Amino acid sequence: MPKPNPKLILPGSIRDFVARQATLPVETFLGNRETPDCPYGQYWLRAVAAMLLSGRIAPKADDFPNMTDVNRICKEANFDQYLFETTSQFLVAAEIIRPNEQESGYKPGKYSKAYWNHEFERLREAARHGFLELVQRSTPVRVWRVTFAFHSSLDSLVALFAAAFEGLAIPNEQAGRIFLGFSKLPSADLIDLGKRLGFKDLEYEAASWDGWLDEPGQKALLAALYGSDWAYTADHRKQEWMFLSDTARIILGLLAPPELPPPVLDFKVLPNFCVLAGADLPHEKLVPLFRHCKIKRIDRVFEFELNKRQLVETSSRSSASKLEKVLEESGPLPATVESLLSQRPRVGGEIRIRGCSAIVQPESAEVLDAIRQHSHLKGYLATGAPKGYLLIKQGSNPNNFVNRCEQLGFRINILQS
16 A cells, blocks of 8 residues: 655656646645545444435445435435435445345445444545446446456556646546546556555556546546545636545545544433434444434434334334433433333234235234325325225335335235235
């Protein structure tokens, strides 16, 4: 892994290439920057990870989250849906979060522990993996590319580019073309710069980088940079400029990582049903709150609200006691909260489903009403069902309906046709 090198001297062809480009100092947009943030330690990113793990969002076939679920939870939390989408895609690509096929949700991935515990070297490995995975997912197949993005060392190309354009922004509309031109510089000079930065074994990769940067490949590279938080854009005099972030420089070894800030570990349960939880609490505490509580505010201290409807809709047998255990760790619970938790009805009961006709038969009127009124289930139901039965809408996926019912604690009995 390369070490920061404040006295880096660029090879001649690279120095001349940079001089030929239109650039602006990054300070034009950021001013005098303070100490950079720790990569991937932002409170909002931890909130997205906790929301994915909460069981309230299902993955699509491509492993990225179902946007209907995302829109619903973002509206509740007053959180930007685009930021959620890009952040969640990075978390999945970096294997910090991964789909849980058994429960139609998400679970911790290979690098989850490193992420939650700020284990920097493992987190660096995850981030580089995530960047290359995003490139691979967006890059069309080309016969002249004989390998996958994981073996392309495109992250090393980004490191060389970041070193060459240190402190400089480039016109955003020309960014793809400039990356392509940079990749076509003499391989010997690119390899030499790589060695000065501490990278080894770039001989083969340096000669093939330009093959990844046709027009679709340029778009894939830039999308992966933005999705990984490795690049930003900013406006200046009606023109958009692009520059690589401190996060990219830290992850790629060009900038020393800063010290971790003091953790935010607040945890309070108030008599008015408000729960305050610091963003640096372990995910074992945060996830049940994001699952069972209404999300009121995403900040360094998350704010939740306990309410009966939310508790009913998100409870299952396996998770019914987790919230109480988490809340009790804050200290003696207010009487109002204890009363609410003791009155919470437990979702359950058996439903019988005949797949060929999409007919659902709840075992009792109470179970039938619970499904009809449940915000995560009623959208699957059509009108005109016989008395005592439910009918799944034409066009709805019965498997998704069954999976949601199981998550919520209902016993499923599939009847033979």
